[in-house]
Amino acid sequence: MSNTLLRTTAAAALALAAAPIHAQDVACPIKVGILHSLSGTMAISETTLKDTMEMLIDLQNDKGGVLGCELEAVVVDPASDWPLFAEKARELLTVHEVDVIFGNWTSVSRKSVLPVIEELNGLLFYPVQYEGEESSKNVFYTGAAPNQQAIPATDYFLDELGVEKFALLGTDYVYPRTTNNILESYLLAKGIPAEDIFVNYTPFGHSDWSKIVADVVALGADGKKVGVISTINGDANVGFYKELAAAGVSADDIPVVAFSVGEEELSGLDTSNLVGHLAAWNYFQSADTPANEAWVTAWKARMGEDRVTNDPMEAHYIGFNMWVNAATAAGTTDVDAVRTAMYGQEFPNLTGGTATMLPNHHLTKPVLIGEIQADGQFDIISQTDPVPGDAWTDFLPESAKLVSDWKDLGCGMYNTETETCVQIKSNY
Numbered sequence: 001m002s003n004t005l006l007r008t009t010a011a012a013a014l015a016l017a018a019a020p021i022h023a024q025d026v027a028c029p030i031k032v033g034i035l036h037s038l039s040g041t042m043a044i045s046e047t048t049l050k051d052t053m054e055m056l057i058d059l060q061n062d063k064g065g066v067l068g069c070e071l072e073a074v075v076v077d078p079a080s081d082w083p084l085f086a087e088k089a090r091e092l093l094t095v096h097e098v099d100v101i102f103g104n105w106t107s108v109s110r111k112s113v114l115p116v117i118e119e120l121n122g123l124l125f126y127p128v129q130y131e132g133e134e135s136s137k138n139v140f141y142t143g144a145a146p147n148q149q150a151i152p153a154t155d156y157f158l159d160e161l162g163v164e165k166f167a168l169l170g171t172d173y174v175y176p177r178t179t180n181n182i183l184e185s186y187l188l189a190k191g192i193p194a195e196d197i198f199v200n201y202t203p204f205g206h207s208d209w210s211k212i213v214a215d216v217v218a219l220g221a222d223g224k225k226v227g228v229i230s231t232i233n234g235d236a237n238v239g240f241y242k243e244l245a246a247a248g249v250s251a252d253d254i255p256v257v258a259f260s261v262g263e264e265e266l267s268g269l270d271t272s273n274l275v276g277h278l279a280a281w282n283y284f285q286s287a288d289t290p291a292n293e294a295w296v297t298a299w300k301a302r303m304g305e306d307r308v309t310n311d312p313m314e315a316h317y318i319g320f321n322m323w324v325n326a327a328t329a330a331g332t333t334d335v336d337a338v339r340t341a342m343y344g345q346e347f348p349n350l351t352g353g354t355a356t357m358l359p360n361h362h363l364t365k366p367v368l369i370g371e372i373q374a375d376g377q378f379d380i381i382s383q384t385d386p387v388p389g390d391a392w393t394d395f396l397p398e399s400a401k402l403v404s405d406w407k408d409l410g411c412g413m414y415n416t417e418t419e420t421c422v423q424i425k426s427n428y
Helices: 003-018 043-062 082-095 107-119 150-159 174-189 210-222 236-246 290-303 311-330 335-342
Strands: 030-035 071-076 100-103 124-126 139-141 165-171 197-202 226-231 256-258 278-281 346-348 354-356 368-372 378-383 402-405 411-415
Touching: 030 043, 030 082, 043 071, 043 100, 043 290, 043 311, 071 082, 082 100, 082 107, 100 311, 107 124, 107 139, 107 174, 124 311, 150 174, 150 226, 150 256, 150 278, 150 368, 165 174, 165 210, 174 197, 174 226, 197 210, 210 226, 210 236, 311 335, 311 346
Parallel strands: 030 071, 030 100, 100 124, 124 139, 165 197, 165 226, 226 256, 256 278
Antiparallel strands: 278 368, 346 354, 368 378, 402 411
């Protein structure tokens, strides 16, 4: 063999050795599914997340894509129709053959998608706060679990505002009902009498809030401090806050802390009468960090000065970048390989500090309490160190004994008492 041929062969071998493992199996372009409602009651919240994903994909393509391939966004509209979410997820995986899906907002839509994702071994990144009580090997939950939002917000009401009576107002579906079950149990353990906890559910798109607001006001007739914990979702929030203002209810009278109202929802409201009400998230646009300043500047340059950022956007920002890094480390977009590479992934969050992906498919996240300002932004009045997300709450007896560990135990519902991996029947 000639020296020239030896040198050529050696150079080729070195090039192959330097290439990411399995990269040769990746089909270009790499397809990224975007499963967010662009019409219907949830479009008010989800359209921005579609825009976010398209921006993230474009930014990554500007860096050269992933594994030498350009990323292609595949957008579908499940139209706030929960069964349609499942159909569109199946379409993304079987017709478009996407490598990963970023999507959903409501838990009922996620529950609809879950059997499809598991059947077809897809990979879903879910970016919104949720009720917990779930752990799928095919889902990474980049939004807050209850111990990263609902419980800290309740503690703020109890410890900082002296709230004595609680109105738990929610939209009638999985997330509010399960979250409120957890909060009722937590409040009872904190010594709040059952008669001082008022729970009410309304359908998606509910618009007549006069009686409910009147009932909340009546709770304080005995002079006890009343607070509202809101798991109202979608455009129903518009009517709720308008009725509060019409009834002359200020944040000093009855504070509201919302778990599904951020900058995007407030951008469509007259916030002058909402000043002082609260929201609990893991990110606000007003976070004063260099990373967030760069993100907000880039977003507004792309979308316009009037467009705001919000918490689920940051969840997609973190989840997408972790997926890019995991695929790069694995040398493939294969779901099982990417899943393994996701454990322990770290990425800077936009509020300072670092997010870490845990073996239970949840992130570490700081908890922020923000106070609504007249301009529709939030003044951050409380921020914790990063809190590890808990898939199974400590405040429901059937869940307190469960842990999720897909890395070492290979189980999302491990019973610590029986030391076995179990399946528990969902209530929904």
